[in-house]
Amino acid sequence: ELKVEQNPLFLSMQEGKNYTIYCNYSTTSDRLYWYRQDPGKSLESLFVLLSNGAVKQEGRLMASLDTKARLSTLHITAAVHDLSATYFCAVEKLQGAQKLVFGQGTRLTINP
Amino acid sequence: DVKVTQSSRYLVKRTGEKVFLECVQDMDHENMFWYRQDPGLGLRLIYFSYDVKMKEKGDIPEGYSVSREKKERFSLILESASTNQTSMYLCASSPPVATDTQYFGPGTRLTVL
Numbered sequence: 001e002l003k004v005e006q007n008p009l010f011l012s013m014q015e016g017k018n019y020t021i022y023c024n025y026s027t028t029s030d031r032l033y034w035y036r037q038d039p040g041k042s043l044e045s046l047f048v049l050l051s052n053g054a055v056k057q058e059g060r061l062m063a064s065l066d067t068k069a070r071l072s073t074l075h076i077t078a079a080v081h082d083l084s085a086t087y088f089c090a091v092e093k094l095q096g097a098q099k100l101v102f103g104q105g106t107r108l109t110i111n112p
Numbered sequence: 113d114v115k116v117t118q119s120s121r122y123l124v125k126r127t128g129e130k131v132f133l134e135c136v137q138d139m140d141h142e143n144m145f146w147y148r149q150d151p152g153l154g155l156r157l158i159y160f161s162y163d164v165k166m167k168e169k170g171d172i173p174e175g176y177s178v179s180r181e182k183k184e185r186f187s188l189i190l191e192s193a194s195t196n197q198t199s200m201y202l203c204a205s206s207p208p209v210a211t212d213t214q215y216f217g218p219g220t221r222l223t224v225l
Binding site: 004009031033035041042043044045048050088090098099100101102103104105 | 143145147152153154155156157160170171202204206211212213214215216217218219
């Protein structure tokens, strides 16, 4: 059974600092998705990682995928308050089926 | 822009009532999904559909059913609502290209009293 675990679950950091959110999963998959959710809002797609070694960057966020280690990271560079949100990773359970298993989410709070 | 809409943002129902949650997407997507979101558990897949009149169980289908009579509309049905079905329900859609992401609706917060 595929299990997806994120850590940390809660992260409070100061503006200008760097940090990384980790997403570990338990069975083989080479498709991983990152989403952002603002309070009271729905999920917004951030990145789709489709192969081992994939790296994608958008602004201060960079995501990477290591399928051999079953690990994805979401790195935040020089954090700003607007990045405060809950971040979810999701792993495709069966290739091509888009059946996703989500992590618990990481609630990120960035303080001025 | 892909738009996924859900019939209600907030819904309050009583135990034993039949509840319909509706989801409509306007991008002609083949795939549609229903999730529930609970604190500390992330999102869990209830049901999904690859095409009209097709449905498959997700990870937590017990107590739910679905209907997809038209391509753009996917309904989640709680035949007899129970208090443990109090949750946020999110609908999503995606094109058949497996490399694309899922697009989510705004969610329905359902409270069962």
